[in-house]
Amino acid sequence: MRVVIDGLSILPGSNQIVIEHLLRAWVDAHPGDELHLLIGPDAGLTVPDGVGTRTIDLGRRRYLGRLRAQATVVPRLCRTVGADVMLGTIPSTTVTRLPCPRAVIAWDLRHELRPDQFSTAARRLRKVSYDIGFRQADAIITISERTRDDLLRSRPWLARRIVRAAQLGSDHADSWPRTVPETPYALTFGQWSNKNVGLVVDAWELLRERGPLRPLSVVGLGTTAREALAADIARRGLDDVVRLQPWLTDQEFRACFASAGLIVFPSDFEGFGLPAAEAMRLGIPLVITPEPALLEVTDGHAVVTADWTTRALADAVVAAGATDDAALAAARERAAHFTWRRTAEATRETLAEAVRRVRPARRSRPT
Structure with missing residues (x-):
């Protein structure tokens, strides 16, 4: 499987820790897969051998630089490597048309369910960008059944999409x-x-x-x-x-x-x-x-x-x-139930399901 991973949003912290362990377990379990990771210069990520990494200069205005890179670099890389699927490490990813299915990782909906813990600007930004990401995604990977339940409760129309949980590891x-x-x-x-x-x-x-x-x-x-x-x-x-x-x-x-x-x-x-x-x-x-x-x-x-x-x-x-x-x-x-290999397997299977379901549907459409 060839996967382009939009990691341009990664910064040191929980997001970085999770993606680092996920990639390491993925490479160990499926060394034949091609993983192509895009990150910014300040991601703080230790990338395992076997993952092709491109570090993108996002400029001084990091958020705008990320939007530009997601709009241009992500789809171009998908075409160049012949990606089977693109994975965004948060719901806010490229909005540009892709030559392959797209999937995103949903961490939580805290900005909706605990709005008092966010500034007005942060809530609005997440709402707009996440809603677009969820609507465009062919598959959504949640980090728990709790997040999956929250997502389907707030957006019941997502029941028609692929929404699967890949619980995190602890090993x-x-x-x-x-x-x-x-x-x-x-x-x-x-x-x-x-x-x-x-x-x-x-x-x-x-x-x-x-x-x-x-x-x-x-x-x-x-x-x-x-x-x-x-x-x-x-x-x-x-x-x-x-x-x-x-x-x-x-x-x-x-x-x-x-x-x-x-x-x-x-x-x-x-x-x-x-x-x-x-x-x-x-x-x-x-x-x-x-x-x-x-x-x-x-x-x-x-x-x-x-x-x-x-x-x-x-x-x-x-x-x-x-x-x-x-x-x-x-x-x-x-x-012991929570291992990163299990996380990687669940993530990969969700992506594979998106490829199986979406690509035949696209090929069958009249031109």
Whole structure:
């Protein structure tokens, strides 16, 4: 199979991590496939051997440069290599006519279902570009059944298209360095508003009133957010139990995550919930909220808060501290279900289905 991959939107972060692992697993499973990847100079991607890569200069105005490249370079490359299919790594991809079927990856619909977490401009941009991408796509690959359900619920006409889930992998965490800290700590995340770091700090304040508790380490905060939260923590007198980490390198983050004694992940919206899968893979007790993607991923192998209140989160943290070895082993068995090879196979099969369905239909049309 010859696949052109529009990765011009990739930037360092979750998108980059997922595509990197997907490509590596794809090359290992199907070395005979031709994968042609287009990326910008700041993608931060380590591309595996066997993937043909073209780095495109997007200019100072990155978004406009990406639109130009998607309109011209993507279709030209599809024609040059004789692509069987084009895959966009987000729904916003080329709108130009292609000589092959097109597919896109849908991560989530958070901008529609949690609009308060986005600026007006960001919501409008996503709405317009994503709607065009969904309407033009011959196939859509979602990263969870939750995202697939959201998509079909909001756009029931997509039931006539190919919409398949390719759940993400967790086996990359097997190589993360792990140490046993002198003082076991809990880990939580603060990079986006949906992670609800404020709720976690509230819970730690409540837990301290109940007695001794493990320290909390917060990762993922930018400088401004970290300074604001540090002031709040100092005001509450929680400096001794809540530590705000500086921005960590990838290696530092992996070590910090893998060495934690508890992962606290009270997100109110996830497309998949990769930290939950990683925690189960590493055998770390896990607290989640009753959020659909997290319930899908954990499947009963995490402590779920009764509701979205501070007290419910504090109670769940206490319960997670009593997680036994048998429960952790069962969680690891659940996480073994999520491998990048499985993700790659599901993605490739969806693309192959689009080729089988779309190309004969196009050939049969009268000229």
